[in-house]
Amino acid sequence: xxxxxKDILLEWYRQMVLIRRFExxxxxxxxxxxIGGFLHLYIGQEATGVGAVAALGEQDHVITAYRDHGxxxxxxxxxxxxxxxxxxxxxxxxxxxxxSMHLADRDLHMWGGYGIVGGHLPLAAGxxxxxxxxxxxxxVLAFMGDGATNIGYFHEALNLxxxxxxxxxxxxxxxxxxxxxxxxxxxxxxxxxxxxxAYCCGPNGRGMKKGPRLDGMDVAEVYEGISEAVEHARKHxxxxxxxxxxxxxxxxMGDPQRYRTKxxxxxxVENGPIGRFRSFLCDKYKDIESTLDKIDDDMLKxxxxxxxxxxxxxxxxxxxxxxxxxxx
Amino acid sequence: MADRPITIREALSSxxxxxxxxxxxxxxxxxxxxxWGGTYAVTRGFLDEFGAKRVRDTxxxxxxxxxxxxxxxMAGLRPIAELMxxxxxxxxxxxxxxxxxxxxxxxxxxxxxxxxxxxTSGGGKQLGATHSHAPEPIFAHFPGMYVAxxxxxxxxxxxxxxxxRDDNPVMFIEHSTMLQRRAPVPEGDDFVLPIGxxxxxxxxxxxxxxxxxxxxxxxxxAAEELAKDGIxxxxxxxxxxxxxxxxxxxxxxxxxxRCVVVEESLPMxxxxxxxxxxxxxxxxxxxxxxxxxxAAMDVPLPYADNIEKMALPSPEKIIAAVKEVI
Ligand SMILES: Cc1ncc(C[n+]2csc(CCOP(=O)(O)OP(=O)(O)O)c2C)c(N)n1
Ligand SMILES: [Mg+2]
Numbered sequence: 001x002x003x004x005x006k007d008i009l010l011e012w013y014r015q016m017v018l019i020r021r022f023e024x025x026x027x028x029x030x031x032x033x034x035i036g037g038f039l040h041l042y043i044g045q046e047a048t049g050v051g052a053v054a055a056l057g058e059q060d061h062v063i064t065a066y067r068d069h070g071x072x073x074x075x076x077x078x079x080x081x082x083x084x085x086x087x088x089x090x091x092x093x094x095x096x097x098x099x100s101m102h103l104a105d106r107d108l109h110m111w112g113g114y115g116i117v118g119g120h121l122p123l124a125a126g127x128x129x130x131x132x133x134x135x136x137x138x139x140v141l142a143f144m145g146d147g148a149t150n151i152g153y154f155h156e157a158l159n160l161x162x163x164x165x166x167x168x169x170x171x172x173x174x175x176x177x178x179x180x181x182x183x184x185x186x187x188x189x190x191x192x193x194x195x196x197x198a199y200c201c202g203p204n205g206r207g208m209k210k211g212p213r214l215d216g217m218d219v220a221e222v223y224e225g226i227s228e229a230v231e232h233a234r235k236h237x238x239x240x241x242x243x244x245x246x247x248x249x250x251x252x253m254g255d256p257q258r259y260r261t262k263x264x265x266x267x268x269v270e271n272g273p274i275g276r277f278r279s280f281l282c283d284k285y286k287d288i289e290s291t292l293d294k295i296d297d298d299m300l301k302x303x304x305x306x307x308x309x310x311x312x313x314x315x316x317x318x319x320x321x322x323x324x325x326x327x328x
Numbered sequence: 329m330a331d332r333p334i335t336i337r338e339a340l341s342s343x344x345x346x347x348x349x350x351x352x353x354x355x356x357x358x359x360x361x362x363x364w365g366g367t368y369a370v371t372r373g374f375l376d377e378f379g380a381k382r383v384r385d386t387x388x389x390x391x392x393x394x395x396x397x398x399x400x401x402m403a404g405l406r407p408i409a410e411l412m413x414x415x416x417x418x419x420x421x422x423x424x425x426x427x428x429x430x431x432x433x434x435x436x437x438x439x440x441x442x443x444x445x446x447x448t449s450g451g452g453k454q455l456g457a458t459h460s461h462a463p464e465p466i467f468a469h470f471p472g473m474y475v476a477x478x479x480x481x482x483x484x485x486x487x488x489x490x491x492x493r494d495d496n497p498v499m500f501i502e503h504s505t506m507l508q509r510r511a512p513v514p515e516g517d518d519f520v521l522p523i524g525x526x527x528x529x530x531x532x533x534x535x536x537x538x539x540x541x542x543x544x545x546x547x548x549x550a551a552e553e554l555a556k557d558g559i560x561x562x563x564x565x566x567x568x569x570x571x572x573x574x575x576x577x578x579x580x581x582x583x584x585x586r587c588v589v590v591e592e593s594l595p596m597x598x599x600x601x602x603x604x605x606x607x608x609x610x611x612x613x614x615x616x617x618x619x620x621x622x623a624a625m626d627v628p629l630p631y632a633d634n635i636e637k638m639a640l641p642s643p644e645k646i647i648a649a650v651k652e653v654i
Contacts, residue, residue: 119395119422123398126398130400325471
């Protein structure tokens, strides 16, 4: 597969930097007490989110778990509104009622982040059922963590998608830990994409396709792998893909990280997704550094503006508290 | 149009059939709904009539039955998902509580969840502790969804059609021992009952009996017996536990000043607890006796017929409770 044009590659770079700066700022705001609750940062996993979402068209759909900021930004949710949600403002994407774990934008087919591990996987199947039922063209890209492959929801949702041949790309973001439990300690199969074989190969080859294990630190590889997976899902039905990545920060804020060594984390910092892509771009295009530097500066400014927007936004009202429990 | 006596099973079938003809987006999914014809034969013939696209057999996967229905509803279909019995709803609890009921609120109204989760409830068939639950109050605990508990064929039809047409998620609970009960039901597509309206099933001035579903049957039987002793009970059928309509209960209580709540569910944290608390708050000045509650005994339901019966409410227990408050 040919690599996209330069402007697209620059857009990926921009998105990855945007996410990184967004997450760093969120960590600061959390320390200052401006963000409450849980805060699950996407730092280290940017290439997976950006590369995978880049493989989708407007007609396609995204759904994920609670580690959702990066995917929301990659899908094009307004950064101001996402930041406002973090700060619990009524201008937030979910009106300040969802918080960090529950970012959604129906118009952009971002169906949300979900706080219950695996809970969104049946929803993904249901959205895909609607696509199939109405004979639409879309595909659902459903992200999940490595830990989520051990919960019952995973097995029920993947199995149903296989039986009904639903257009879903199931994407495991294997960042090697579910909280403090490594994949080896939590899963019988450690090559997680093998789990596809449990739902594979019914009559006429019907069922789940076992997709590739991607280098989730390489945005271009993720893009290519997910592009092919999306094509498969559109034509033939579900496919399971694994992206090998790493979470560079704690699980949520205030994680003492007793389950891994500093050296292990350092080894991934050196080869992090953004630095790696930057080197790639600098090798490929002469004189691109100043362009990249400008993107870096612009993203800092974008985040400053987003924080200003959020801080100047109103907090939800008592009316907001009681609205949207039911359709009136 | 004329009323025709039909069973609750027929009432449910005709409601489903009419709504599926009315709206292409309505479809059925669940265990044994298609080829088998429905565990309680409610969807018999549907597979032939509507095809496999709209009558969808699922694997034994309660979590994904409920959860996929939520996703499909959010995306614009109008699923009727069936859980074979309410005993298996516990397996799907997270999808029901955290997603069916909450996605609308959590995302600030961006999504609607126009789905019905149909299931059957109730003990009394010697099925033992795991298969004899009547846990309706648990589901009524959560804002964001409705809970329907029809007790007659008339209500079953009108309420199910209302549930399918409404844009909110509805847990629609039928009683597994009442499907053959017969009552006159209006013919025609446009018979739809309002959501969240209770109904006076028997008028009386001496005591208010608040109940639903199987409790309704026991209460009406008790009321006939009590009438022989000159005690006229007003029997109010809640029909919906959410939205809960207690206005007719308050009105009735103003004249009777006495109330007994009857239900098949367990005795702690149940419908009776709620009704008693609200009566105490709203009707304290009218209260001539403590509110009595008749429910199942506080034990898992056993297998042996004699002690299972012992554990369940009965007209005799209701009569005794009424006599305590009179
Ligand atoms: C059903 C359920 N059980 C437990 C939790 C608590 N919990 C939150 S995140 C998490 C780890 C999930 O790991 P993984 O799926 O690998 O995702 P990651 O955090 O690595 O992105 C756990 C156990 C939960 N939210 N939901
Ligand atoms: Mg993980």
